[in-house]
Every structure is written in structure tokens, then in C-alpha cells.
Amino acid sequence: MDCREFCDQHLAFVDDTLAGIELVRMQRHIAECESCAKHDAKIRRALLLFRNLPPITPSADFSHRLETRLKECHREQLVHTQRNLRFGAFAAVLASVIMLGYIGTTLYDHAGPPGDVVMAPVVATIPDSDPEFTPITTSAPAIVASVSAGLTIWPSALFAEQVPVRFAHSKLELANYTR
Amino acid sequence: MADIVRKHVVSVEGQTVRERLQAMDDSAVVTAFLGGEERAFSELVTRYQTRLLNFVYRTIGDREKAEDLVQEVFIRVYRHLHRFDRSKKFSTWVYTIASNLAKNELRNRSRNPLVLFQTVQKNFQDEDRPLQFEDTTSRPDDMYRKRHLREIVEESVAKLPEHHRNVFVLRELEGKSYEEIAEITQCNLGTVKSRLNRARNSFAEIIAPYVD
Numbered sequence: 001m002d003c004r005e006f007c008d009q010h011l012a013f014v015d016d017t018l019a020g021i022e023l024v025r026m027q028r029h030i031a032e033c034e035s036c037a038k039h040d041a042k043i044r045r046a047l048l049l050f051r052n053l054p055p056i057t058p059s060a061d062f063s064h065r066l067e068t069r070l071k072e073c074h075r076e077q078l079v080h081t082q083r084n085l086r087f088g089a090f091a092a093v094l095a096s097v098i099m100l101g102y103i104g105t106t107l108y109d110h111a112g113p114p115g116d117v118v119m120a121p122v123v124a125t126i127p128d129s130d131p132e133f134t135p136i137t138t139s140a141p142a143i144v145a146s147v148s149a150g151l152t153i154w155p156s157a158l159f160a161e162q163v164p165v166r167f168a169h170s171k172l173e174l175a176n177y178t179r
Numbered sequence: 180m181a182d183i184v185r186k187h188v189v190s191v192e193g194q195t196v197r198e199r200l201q202a203m204d205d206s207a208v209v210t211a212f213l214g215g216e217e218r219a220f221s222e223l224v225t226r227y228q229t230r231l232l233n234f235v236y237r238t239i240g241d242r243e244k245a246e247d248l249v250q251e252v253f254i255r256v257y258r259h260l261h262r263f264d265r266s267k268k269f270s271t272w273v274y275t276i277a278s279n280l281a282k283n284e285l286r287n288r289s290r291n292p293l294v295l296f297q298t299v300q301k302n303f304q305d306e307d308r309p310l311q312f313e314d315t316t317s318r319p320d321d322m323y324r325k326r327h328l329r330e331i332v333e334e335s336v337a338k339l340p341e342h343h344r345n346v347f348v349l350r351e352l353e354g355k356s357y358e359e360i361a362e363i364t365q366c367n368l369g370t371v372k373s374r375l376n377r378a379r380n381s382f383a384e385i386i387a388p389y390v391d
Contacts, residue, residue: 042383047351047383050336053333058232058234066250073254073257077258175328
């Protein structure tokens with residue numbers, strides 16, 4: 001064992017956590033190396049001094065002060081718990097009132113006889129007949145393709161844009177057929 | 180007469196509970212406290228107050244402040260004991276709280292030198308008080324030597340860097356294992372060993388001229 005290895009292992013050596021064979025090697029090194037023996041003695045002596053420092057004890061009023069603070073703390077916790085409980089109860093009551101109101105309103109609505117369904121007024125106009133007007137009897141290929149393919153956005157928009165025209169056309173066509 | 184008997188029964192019951200608590204390990208005492216036994220907390224205080232006080236005092240070097248910090252430790256334990264993971268050691272948890280508070284105190288001091296100055300001044304004035312731990316039957320020169328040595332040791336510990344001192348005190352004074360120290364200081368095992376080794380070497384170097 002060299003001095004470097006001794007220093008590396010010294011922590012475990014002092015704490016007595018080395019395995020048996022390592023311990024013997026360290027002891028043998030101390031017996032051979034004066035410098036490491038001095039280092040070991042220096043550390044052990046310093047530790048002995050520190051470990052033997054007289055312990056300090058809490059002052060006489062330590063317990064009394066702590067007890068007072070703990071009582072305060074206990075009171076604070078109680079107040080906090082009560083506040084939480086109060087808030088919880090208030091929230092529960094509020095939620096109950098809202099729920100009861102909602103249920104009451106719903107029941108009141110369903111209790112009366114069903115009223116007539118009022119539809120929005122519809123105004124339909126037939127454009128003046130135009131001699132040069134040629135109705136489109138089939139949908140534009142793009143629209144047909146889009147509808148069958150199920151594409152939604154643009155084709156739907158285009159389709160919706162042309163719907164009134166198409167309805168008008170079909171109306172006119174229908175009129176022509178009946179004549 | 181009935182009152183006297185009732186008082187006697189209560190005191191006997193109280194004594195029994197206290198004795199039972201004393202016989203329990205920390206984990207059982209904590210369980211008792213969480214189960215509503217308020218006296219269990221007093222038992223925890225009794226067990227840890229002196230140990231924590233010594234640990235904090237050796238870390239920060241100011242006795243009064245150390246007492247305040249230990250009180251703060253117990254207040255925090257009281258408030259948060261229901262959150263304590265009972266699969267772990269109670270002592271490790273308590274020392275972690277104390278260690279963090281001591282670290283904060285040292286950090287605050289380094290930010291505010293006035294506090295440090297006041298502490299030093301206060302300790303200086305405290306020199307006039309008689310020491311509690313001296314054997315009054317000793318000869319005056321022995322007493323002086325012991326007192327002087329104690330001061331030197333305390334000064335030498337104070338000279339260690341904070342993170343070294345923390346590990347050093349936990350190991351040498353509190354006898355904590357490396358694993359416990361790692362948990363308390365939130366470092367890995369290698370760091371703990373390295374810091375402890377350096378702290379021991381530095382402490383021995385600092386104190387050597389005084390004891391040789």
C-alpha cells in the first residue's frame with residue numbers, strides 16, 4: 001500500500017468500516033510510514049477533541065416558549081380548519097340552491113301544456129321569367145364530385161352558395177313540366 | 180374524596196401513557212400523535228430538543244439563534260407531521276428540516292453582515308457569564324485550560340466551509356451514517372464522503388497548532 005491509497009482509505013479506516021484485509025494493510029502501512037502515522041494521529045486527536053465537546057442544553061424557558069408557540073399554532077390550525085369548513089359549507093349551500101333553482105325552472109317549464117311551435121316567417125319569391133334563361137338541370141361536376149366524396153368545407157360552401165339558384169331553377173323547371 | 184381519587188387515577192393514567200410513549204420508537208410515537216395523543220408530541224420534543232440544539236449550534240455558532248431555530252423545527256414538525264412519509268426515519272426528516280433552517284440562517288447572515296456582527300458582539304459579551312459545563316471542583320488553571328480549549332475547538336469548527344461543517348457535525352457529533360447524511364443534506368454518497376474527508380483534514384490542520 002502506498003501513501004496515496006492510505007489517504008483514500010483513511011475515512012473508512014477512522015470510521016472502522018474497512019474490510020478485515022484492508023484494515024490489516026492500513027495498520028501495516030502506519031507501522032511502516034511515519035508520515036501517515038502522524039497524519040492518522042493528528043486526525044484522530046482532533047476528532048476526539050470535537051467529539052468530547054460538552055453538549056449544550058436548552059435554556060430554562062425553552063419548553064415554555066415552545067409550548068406557547070405550539071398552542072398558537074394549534075389555534076391557527078383550528079381557525080384555518082373552521083374557515084375551510086365554513087367556506088366548504090357555503091359553497092355546498094350555494095351549489096344546492098343553484099341546482100334546486102335549475103331543477104325547479106325545468107320542472108315548471110315541463111308542467112304547463114305544450115305551446116304551438118312558432119316558425120320563423122319565410123318569404124319565397126319567384127324571379128321574373130327570363131326568355132334567355134337556361135336552367136341547369138344537373139349539378140355542376142365539381143359539386144357532384146365533392147358531395148359524393150364527402151368533402152366538407154369548400155365544396156359545401158360552393159354548394160350552399162348556389163342552392164337558392166338551384167331551387168329557383170328547379171321551381172321553374174317544374175313549372176315548365178306542368179304546363 | 181372522590182375528587183382526590185379521580186385526580187390520582189388521572190395522574191396514574193398520565194404517567195402510564197408517558198411511560199408507554201417513552202418505550203415506543205419514533206415511528207410509533209408519531210403514529211400515536213397522529214391518532215390524537217397530544218402528549219406524544221412532547222415525547223418527540225424531549226427526545227430531540229438537545230440533539231437538535233447541539234447540531235444547530237455547532238452549525239451556526241450562535242446559541243440563542245440556535246434555540247429559535249430548534250423551536251421553528253418543532254413548529255414545522257407539528258404543522259406538517261401528517262405529511263411525513265412514515266416509511267422513512269423520523270430522525271432523518273427532523274434533521275433535514277433543522278439542516279435547511281441552519282443553512283438558510285447562514286445564507287441570510289452572509290447577505291446581511293450586520294447580523295453576523297451583532298451575533299459576534301453578543302457572544303463576546305456572553306464571555307463574562309460562567310460556563311455551565313466546567314467542573315467547579317477543578318483547579319482554576321485547569322478550568323481556564325479547558326475553557327480555552329473548548330473555545331479553540333468551536334472556533335476551528337466555525338472556520339470550516341458551511342457544507343463541510345454540516346456534514347462534519349452530523350457525522351462526528353450526531354453519529355449519523357453516511358446514507359442518512361446524504362439524505363439530510365440532499366447530496367449523493369460520494370459527495371458526503373468527500374466532504375467529510377476534507378472537513379476532517381481541514382479541522383485537524385486548523386486545530387493542530389493549538390493542541391501540539
